[in-house]
Amino acid sequence: MEKFLADWRQDALNKHQYDSAIFIGDKLLALTRNDKDAFWLAQVHFSTGNYTRAQSFLCKQDLIARNPSCRYLAGHCLIKQSRFEEALGVLGVKNPTHLITSSSNSRRKLQHTSGHNRAGSKQHGKGASRIDRYDRRDEVAQEDATNIRFEAAMCFLRGLCYAKQNAFDRAKECYKDAVRIDVQCFEAFEQLMKNCLMSPDEEWQFLESLDFDAISISDDPSSSQEAAEFTKMLYTTRLSKYKNPSVFTAATETLSTHYNLATNPDLLLxxxxxxxxxxxxxxxLEITNSILHNDKYNFSIYPLHLSCLYELGLKNALFLVSHDLADNHPEEPCSWLAVGIYYLCINKVADARRYFSKASMMDPHFGPAWIGFAHTFAAEGEHDQAISAYSTAARLFMGTHLPQLFLGMQNHMLNNMTLADEFLKTAYGLCKTDPLLLNEMGVVFYHQERVEDAITMFTKALEIADEIDSDSQAWISTRANLGHAYRRLQQWDMALAEFDEVLRQGGKDTSVFCAKGLVLMEQRLPYDAVLVFHEALAISPQDAIATELLNKALEETASGGVAGEEEIEVDEDFERGLAIKKDEAAHFASRRAGKGKGRLRMSSGFGPNENILMDLADEE
Known part of the structure; x- marks a missing residue:
């Protein structure tokens, strides 16, 4: 009768006939009085969304105190009811860290006993009692392994409670302990990655510290090593992409070729x-489009997909995506993120801010919404409000360098170079391999008269961009900045080489030609400078700076270049014109709030030609 009822119960559950499963499960529990059947019935109540009934059932059966799996489920019920303090009371506030070292031993013990079980079955004449003894050991080992997994899951639930209470340091430790106790507790690992609770360096160190050898396959222990390597490669694909791209590429290649995961959405993402x-x-964008073509409402894809559409200025595509999501899934924060990005793309900043705010209220830990919300203030030049919003993002996502980078950029806009330097140094401590961050540090060093340090940063940014095979067009402004720094140090040939490279790569901007012309005038080549200033005026005929510099170059040419050792003087009107031009460029840069990378990054930094005038007004 017990087997009949158990099969009937399972069949009802498979068909999602929860009333039948509850009805039959209740009768089976009356027959067996078994904790496992009681836990199973509570799980069905949980699956129907009846969390209060599931919790009440567990309490009445007195299962919470004597069974880890039931304590886990009771805590989960309380979390679903947003009763986080009570959940911590049930789960306990202390993580079982003693299991971190013993968990792998218990699993190896499981593998060891399983091997003995098979060996014992082959020995003739030893008697059935020995086989039974090994079977009992096997059952005990299996039960220990199950309990350990539930202990890890409870660590994960503690982390959720602390995160909801904004105690992110404690949440981070709970998540890490959960994965250390049970390396297969992917939920906890995903929370660490998704919420950017660790820096790129910390992520890779944490991955290396995990005991993947603890993974065992009871039916086939010889395959355990392969399973461990497979799991480690899967986890590697979730780590920050700012560090060790070669390791990431090797993992994805192996998963794609050996395990037929080339078209898997997670791997493609x-x-x-x-x-x-x-x-x-x-x-x-080509990859995200291919994923959404097969799985249109895979919401994990949309933050990155929307960022690509924004970066490429595809307004019509953003309009269609945002309307589709808002119509079909208004309960998803990602839908309103899409609407906000669309409005930001068409420069309706107030509307964008409203929808970013809506998305962040629906999910207070949704990173892209917070970054987008802060960007709306930066786009309007409201630097104080932007700093406040970025500070909130920095507190919520303490492992990513992006909020600190944006805080440094905003203080730079306000000419608070000391504060900008501090924030950028903090960001650099979290991530040393982001070319945009290195560029911004170089700009701040430049304005602090630390020109040699600025050159080091600009050069390093370009080297890293080349190492990671980044699009060279994205770093034209960095190369132009490097040219300005060389010019400031009067290294004319180096400066000219950089400006020529900027022009070769397509950075045909009036300010670049002006900077190149200045270098040529310093090299006493006024005729060549005249040609360059003419090219600048061909792009922008009304440009005051190019016009003034052309006049001076013509005077030099007319005088036969006899200026000798005299400095190129800049009168007060010209100086004022340069200052105005610099302010206009800075204002344009602040409105853009930059270009950007990463799913939290949606936009981040100066566009291709927005920093180029950063020092022309300082000419003497």
């Missing part, structure tokens, strides 16, 4: 994320 950090937005 990881590849697209790497392309996005390399500023290869078209390539990343």
């Amino acid at each position: 990881a590849k697209a994320d790497l392309l996005f950090t390399q500023c290869r937005f078209k390539d990343a």
Whole structure:
């Protein structure tokens, strides 16, 4: 009768006939009085969304105190009811850290006893009692392993409670302990990655500290090593793409070729994320489009997909996506993120802010919404409000360098170079391999008269961009900045080489030609400078700076270049014109709030030609 009822119960559950499953499960529990059947019935109540009934059932059966799996389920019921303090009371506030070292031993013991079980079955004449003894050991080991997994799951639930209470340091430790106790507790690992609770360096160190060898396959222990390697490669694809791209590429290649995961959405998303950090937005968009073509409402894809559409200025595509999501899934924060990004793309900043705010209220830990909300203030030049919003993002997502980077950029806009330097140094401590961050540090050093340090940063940014195979077009402004720094140090040939490279790569901007012309005038080549200033005026005929510099170059040419050792003087009107031009460029940069990388990054930094006038007004 017990087997009949158990099969009937399972069949009802498979068909999602929960009333039948509850009805039959209740009768089976009356027959067996078994904790497992009681836990199973509580799980059905949980699956129907009846969390209060599931919790009440567990309490009445007195299962919480004597069974880890029931304590886990009771805590989960309380979390679903947003009763976080009570959940911590049930789960306990202390993580079972003693299991971190013993968990792997218990699993190896399980593997060891399983091997003995098979060996014992082959020995003739030893008697059935020995086989039974091994079977009992096997059952005990299996039960220990199950209990350990539930202990890890309870660590994960503690982390959720602390995160809801904004105690992110404690949440981070709970998540890490959960994965250390049970390396297969992916929920906890995903919370660490998704919420950016660790820096890129910390993420890779944490991955290396995990005991993947603890993974065992009871039916086939010889395959355990392969399972461990497979799991480690899967976890590797979830890590930050700012560090060790070669390791990431090797993992994805193996998963794609050996395990037929080439078209798996999670693996494709990881590849697209790497392309996005390399500023290869078209390539990343091609991948996200292919994923959404097969799985239109995979919401994990949309933050990156929307970022690509924004970076490429595809307003019509953003309009269609945002309308579709808002109509079909208004309960998803990602839907309103899409609407906010669309409005930001068409420069309706107030509307964008409203929808970013709505998305962040629906999910207070939704990173892209917070970053987008802060960007709306930056786009309007409201630097104080932007700093406040970025500070909130920095508190929520303490493992990512992006909020600190944006805080540094906003203080730079306010000419608070000391504060900008501090924030950028903090960001650098979290991530040393983001070319945009290095560029911003170089700009701040430049304005602090630390020109040699600025050159080091600009050069390093370009080297890293080249190493990660980033789109060179994205770093034209960095190369122009490097040219300005060389010019400031009167290294004319180096400066001219950089400006020529900027022009060769397509950075045909009036300010670039002006900077190149200034260098040529310093080299006493006024005729060549005249040609360059004419090119600048061909782009912008009304440009005051190019016009003034052309006049001076013509005077030099007319005088036969006899200026000798005299400095190129800039009168007060010219100086005022340069200052105005610089302010206009800074204002334009603040409105853009930059270009950007990463799923939290949606926009981040100066566009291709927005920093180029950063020091022309300082000419003497």
